[in-house]
Amino acid sequence: MGDGSMWATVFIAPGELSFQQMPMPDIGPEDLLVKINTALTCGTDVKTYKRGHPKYNPPTLFGHEFAGDVIATGKDVKNFAVGMRVAAGNTAPCNECYFCKRGQPNLCDDLLVNLGAFAEYIRIPGRLVRQNTFALPDYLSYRQAAIIEPLACVVHGQDLLRIQPGESVALVGAGGPIGLMHLQLALRQGASPVIAIDINDGRLAVAERLGATRIVNSTREDPAAVVRDLTEGRGADVIIESAGAKATWLTALDVARKGARVQWFGGLPGGVKVEVDSTRVHYDELTIFGVYHLTPLSLERAFRLVCNGIIDAESLITHQTPLKKLEDGLKMMMRGESLKVAVLP
DSSP states (O other): OOSSEEEEEEEEETTEEEEEEEEOOOOOTTOEEEEEEEEEOOHHHHHHHHHOOTTOOSSEEOOOEEEEEEEEEOTTOOSOOTTOEEEEOSEEOOSOSHHHHTTOGGGOTTOEEOOOOSBSEEEEOHHHHHHHEEEOOTTSOHHHHTTHHHHHHHHHHHHHHOOOTTOOEEEETTTSHHHHHHHHHHHHTTOSSEEEEESOHHHHHHHHHTTOSEEEETTTSOHHHHHHHHTTTSOEEEEEEOSOOHHHHHHHHHTEEEEEEEEEOSOOOTTOOOOOOHHHHHHTTOEEEEOOSOOHHHHHHHHHHHHTTOSOOGGGEEEEEEGGGHHHHHHHHHTTSOSEEEEEO
């Protein structure tokens, strides 16, 4: 393969994308070539478009949530064939470094990263084929399958928190796709109450429809007061921040009870420092989790959650756009008018 051309959207610089033709990817003996049916936008894509990304060197292909059809296989590929419908993660660990051997493959020193979902075709490298690529059952749509990568990040984050039945959970920045996946998983774990905090009424309406015990628009209500009212004055047992803003990181601490577990899921721009009340952290014995990315195990579990209908993926995909209008989809997300946008090559 590789003698043809394809259309792709290329990240040139912050605020600048280019829709252009380029050679189709070549594949090696262990690789797959996939024709993308559906790619999804995410918060990382928006951040990349707005300010760039420390791990992307423009000009570069980007986008990483997708599902499609295998149109070519390397000679050594064993478990996939032309015509199969597949979805894949965007990374694969080496399984040999210090962190992999200690059960932290998301922190792998040689993490393979595969980008380029905002295109007609994508190459899936052999290491990714072996570890993090899935054949889709007939009943699962491409749109539903494309959600597994971000869901796997949420699964990994909640694995660290170990939410127990009956624990109260406050979700700060709950109205975005990540927050709404955290909401669904927390409810699945038996958490109660589950309080969704956001600034966007439309997104909070989705959270309410998906089962949130109480929704809180923090521009009109004090989240800490609402959470205390619902938890006999204590504050929440578990708090998950998904908005990725300095103010919401601090809100997560404000709504925490003594002894709470707080997860800062949403990343901040590089170099940003956050000052916290050390007395609160120390004497209230708060546990604060950073969290990064996913593991092969969390990706497999995310795939099964979607296959079994436990996660409502369709509620998270509110719009669609052709590939050449990807920029319009990203701007809709920036304005808070959409959750995820399905990008159709």
